[in-house]
Amino acid sequence: ExxxxxxxxxxxxxxxxxxxxxxxxxxxxxxxxxxxxxxxxxxxxxxxxxxxxxxxxxxxxxxxxxxxxxxxxxxxxxxxxxxxxxxxxxxxxxxxxxxxxxxxxxxxxxxxxxxxxxxxxxxxxxxxxxxxxxxAPKLQLRVLNHWDNLDRTVERGYAGESIWNWWALPDVRDRRYVDYARANASLGINGTVLNNVNSKPEILTAPWLAKAAALADVLRPYGIRVYLSARFSTPLELKETATADPLAPEVAAWWRAKADEIYRVIPDFGGFLVKANSEGQPGPQDYRRSHADGANMLAAAVAPHGGVVMWRAFVYAAENPVDRAMQAYDEFKPLDGKFAANVLVQVKNGPIDFQPREPFHPLFGAMPATPLMMEFQVTKEYLGYATHLAYLGTMFEETLRADTERSPGGLTVAQVVEGAQGRPGRPTGMAGVANIGSERTWSGSHFDQANWYAYGRLAWDPQASSRAIAREWAAQTFTREPRALDGIVAMMMDSREAVVNYMTPLGLHHIMGTGHHHGPAPWVADLERPDWNPVYYHKAGRDGIGFDRTAAGSNALAQYAPSLARKYADPRTTPEPLLLWFHHLPWDYPMPSGRTLWAELANRYDQGVAQAQALRAQWTALRPYIDARRHEDVATLLDVQVREAQWWRDACLAYFQSVSGRPLPPGVKAPPLPLERYKALQFPYAPGRG
Ligand code: BDP
Known part of the structure; x- marks a missing residue:
């Protein structure tokens, strides 16, 4: 197998x-x-x-x-x-x-x-x-976002090249597309955005629309609609208009005609996904227009055909922010109620960027008059690629079950996404950034298939249990032998917490390697924008560690419901997993365990390594139950994971030790190499943006 x-x-x-x-x-x-x-x-x-x-x-x-x-x-x-x-x-x-x-x-x-x-x-x-x-599905749009480029590279893809063989399309329809459709239909996924959010104008030209139409034909019988990522400046870049200003009549007319053209070849086209004014992408703000102006103009073009616009809230401004975590809320919250009826604002699960752990995004619950679509990243950009085992069902569940406290009786993120706040009849949805490529395993590893599976099941029912999903997946994928199943499920349920512990414990975030985001690099401080540097996020120094997001700091906490903000304003009532996300604390800060913060941090890194080793040992014990080839495939990757967990632990402890100026806590083993050696480690090649 x-x-x-x-x-x-x-x-x-x-x-x-x-x-x-x-x-x-x-x-x-x-x-x-x-x-x-x-x-x-x-x-x-x-x-x-x-x-x-x-x-x-x-x-x-x-x-x-x-x-x-x-x-x-x-x-x-x-x-x-x-x-x-x-x-x-x-x-x-x-x-x-x-x-x-x-x-x-x-x-x-x-x-x-x-x-x-x-x-x-x-x-x-x-x-x-x-x-x-x-x-019955609780959400209407259950969509995969492929970050697939037209040259078949995949941004943040760790499973080989894109499954869309653009060159051979539209004539050659790879049989694999049917298997892709079957897999998605088995989960209830009913939409797919074919191309990267960092989109190119060509995708909306006739030859490419013909290719997209061929894919739509293959996927249609399986209940799957095709969507496209649209570059906001497409008409301008194709030299068909003199501007891309959303309020210019010629621009609106161009998009209307383009939508008509698309629907002629793809009658059930789903609509557009747009990344605008984010990371250098063009957008309405280039013309001093708002996100709502941009989204509504596109929405008007697809509305006569029943299409939607999924407008992403992942933005961060060109100028230096006090706190990057606050930008989406600052830009979008004032626009609540200003979006057309067929626009969904697509919000990442957390306010920074798909970290191993983030608090839920403060926009959830804060835009009652706007349909908010959840965006999860199924591909593991920041969680060890496809080489580390990290079951994301638990992570998705953690966000979905979080209480926004925006309603007296409680209001979970899942309920917000299901449309509990909105006007009835508005669209609802969830997007998953796909981890699919043309490797035989589809997802780069056997266990990463579970993340596709869990995403699909949670898009159908955002209140489903990640444990039940893990069991159901493992029973179909590996074995129904109960003892083996218990073991596999236990591994899956622990795996993401292991990753958090050896990468970013206690609320740390974004301390990964520059650009490719693999491996530890908490020391990086020389990138152009302050908020690209790990030091911006951990703020470790002699005095302590962590990002102060209370009123004394960036006050990002004020973006949450007042009751939640009050709770999180005090480190003693902040959940430990988010402690350093919200607080800058002295190294001697007493933790509930009785240890100092410094000792606790070291302890978490050690625990992460131990958990990775435990995953490896548990898998060895499962050998009698698993077919030889897949057992070996997984074992090989777990060996990599153990090695890299150790690397994360050693490099981070060496670094934090140097900036804190403190000896290692008693009982904590010294990293085998001096800090400079960890800093100097180079990758021969790490997949990045494609
Ligand atoms: C970041 C990725 C980048 C994406 C961006 C996005 O590093 O490759 O283009 O998100 O979501 O996580 O637009």
């Missing part, structure tokens, strides 16, 4: 007899659409894999049939109650009388999701005789 089949492996199951009894044949609606055909094909493939016997086609329901249908096509007696509540994409999978399994939905896409749900149940050993599943 090389990992290509992801979680859709459909290996023989011990209950093959039971599965066969429930899936002797399939009853599909007459004149099936491509989507229904995909659902039936998946059921056939899955049952054949699990039992060795492929179900046939039947025309009428009976014992051992799986009957797929909508209220319009199912025999009345088989239509489950409460179908309307399922909405357009929900499904029911249930065992009806007479040994019939019904998969019902209001749309063909819902039937496809239901087929995958049944297969998930069958392949994880659920009791097929008593199925009563009913599920």
């Amino acid at each position: 090389d990992g290509y089949e992801l979680w859709l492996r459909y290996r023989p199951v011990r209950e093959a007899g039971v599965v066969t009894r429930h899936a002797r044949s399939i009853v599909a609606p007459a004149n099936p659409s491509p989507t229904v055909r995909a659902a039936v094909a998946e059921l056939r493939r899955g049952v054949k894999g699990m039992t060795g016997r492929e179900p046939g086609a039947a025309t009428r329901p009976g014992a051992g049939t799986i009957v797929l249908g909508t209220p319009a096509t199912l025999p009345a007696a088989l239509v489950p109650a409460g179908m309307a509540a399922l909405g357009p994409e929900g499904y029911v999978v249930h065992s009806a009388a007479g040994g019939i399994t019904v998969i019902a939905a209001n749309s063909d896409t819902g039937l496809l999701y239901g087929a995958f749900a049944w297969l998930r149940a069958a392949s994880t050993g659920a009791a097929l005789a008593g199925l009563a599943q009913r599920s």
